[in-house]
Amino acid sequence: MALQIRNLHKSFDGQVALERIDLDVGSSEFVCLLGPSGCGKTTLLRIIAGLMAADGGSISLQGRDLAGLPARDRGFGIVFQSYSLFPHMTVADNVGYGLRIRGQGGTAITQRVNELLAMVKLQAFGQRYPGELSGGQQQRVAIARALAVNPSLLLLDEPLSALDARVRADLRRELREVQRSLGIPTLMVTHDQEEAMQMADTIVCMNQGRIEQQGAPQALYEAPRTRFVADFMGHSNLLPPAQAQRLLPQLPPLPEGLAAEQALLCLRPERVRLQPEAPAGALQAMVTDIGFLGSIQRVRARWQDIELLAEASSTLPLALGQTVPLHIAAADGRWVKA
Numbered sequence: 628m629a630l631q632i633r634n635l636h637k638s639f640d641g642q643v644a645l646e647r648i649d650l651d652v653g654s655s656e657f658v659c660l661l662g663p664s665g666c667g668k669t670t671l672l673r674i675i676a677g678l679m680a681a682d683g684g685s686i687s688l689q690g691r692d693l694a695g696l697p698a699r700d701r702g703f704g705i706v707f708q709s710y711s712l713f714p715h716m717t718v719a720d721n722v723g724y725g726l727r728i729r730g731q732g733g734t735a736i737t738q739r740v741n742e743l744l745a746m747v748k749l750q751a752f753g754q755r756y757p758g759e760l761s762g763g764q765q766q767r768v769a770i771a772r773a774l775a776v777n778p779s780l781l782l783l784d785e786p787l788s789a790l791d792a793r794v795r796a797d798l799r800r801e802l803r804e805v806q807r808s809l810g811i812p813t814l815m816v817t818h819d820q821e822e823a824m825q826m827a828d829t830i831v832c833m834n835q836g837r838i839e840q841q842g843a844p845q846a847l848y849e850a851p852r853t854r855f856v857a858d859f860m861g862h863s864n865l866l867p868p869a870q871a872q873r874l875l876p877q878l879p880p881l882p883e884g885l886a887a888e889q890a891l892l893c894l895r896p897e898r899v900r901l902q903p904e905a906p907a908g909a910l911q912a913m914v915t916d917i918g919f920l921g922s923i924q925r926v927r928a929r930w931q932d933i934e935l936l937a938e939a940s941s942t943l944p945l946a947l948g949q950t951v952p953l954h955i956a957a958a959d960g961r962w963v964k965a
């Protein structure tokens with residue numbers, strides 16, 4: 628493991644912000660810290676960066692304990708949400724800044740800066756000033772500047788959240804490509820579940836200063852262990868056991884240690900399928916709402932007193948009030964802790 632965090636904790640005026648955090652990041656792994664506002668993501672990132680002290684616990688990189696090492700000596704690349712470029716310096720000087728303060732000079736810097744600008748697709752912009760660039764371009768410069776010093780760890784604090792949707796989507800892909808090609812261990816803070824799913828090798832889902840669950844995006848989506856993770860990782864139907872039993876006569880067994888009173892069956896909408904041709908014995912549900920999402924329709928359908936979020940192909944003609952057969956396989960549900 629490149630980065631190892633053990634039993635890290637931090638309180639502000641007696642209020643716990645981080646509670647016993649254990650976290651590993653592999654040598655070229657892209658890890659997203661995902662969670663709602665106030666769950667401790669930024670505090671964790673700032674402690675790793677050396678910008679804030681923890682109350683206890685340890686952080687090591689490649690086996691080296693970082694305790695007491697000031698931020699500037701950690702050799703990490705950091706990108707914040709606000710572009711934080713030097714406004715009076717050209718793009719090229721911004722990117723080369725870290726190299727200059729490390730004592731490099733002349734053609735070595737020019738060559739490296741050109742390489743980095745090419746990597747973030749800004750070859751032609753070296754002589755501009757930050758104020759003459761779009762938000763997306765400024766953030767590309769900030770990424771190039773963070774990478775200039777060959778960082779041993781890349782820390783990204785919501786780097787894309789100030790950008791509009793289209794630019795954000797492009798930059799997600801580009802940032803991931805650059806990170807992959809350089810193989811730098813990376814931690815990115817985000818509260819955007821889609822962004823985390825799209826970019827991360829591993830998502831660390833945080834709630835109230837604790838890691839609620841971590842794993843590959845698909846594992847967290849398909850097998851959340853708690854209601855919090857199920858809710859945070861996309862849409863779901865969450866049914867108490869009595870309702871679940873009526874809907875699905877054959878339920879998956881409850882996981883060990885989870886009592887029925889604490890359990891909810893999580894059914895993702897794509898597992899609740901509206902089908903034009905009814906298999907024998909299919910449930911008949913009434914369509915109460917239709918959302919057209921382009922490739923699919925997200926539908927609310929009511930069966931008895933149970934309202935379900937379902938999906939249908941966008942080519943299936945549907946109307947409000949219509950009765951449609953529903954298909955759910957017994958294996959499609961997952962028990963989560965309420």
Ligand SMILES: Nc1ncnc2c1ncn2[C@@H]1O[C@H](COP(=O)(O)OP(=O)(O)OP(=O)(O)O)[C@@H](O)[C@H]1O
Binds near residue numbers: 643663664667669670
């Ligand atoms: N310097 C500080 N002084 C006092 N309390 C703080 C300080 N920094 C953070 N906190 C508190 O610690 C908790 C975690 O804050 P943190 O900024 O890490 O959350 P976050 O998950 O990054 O939220 P957001 O997505 O809104 O940035 C919050 O309750 C916050 O109010």
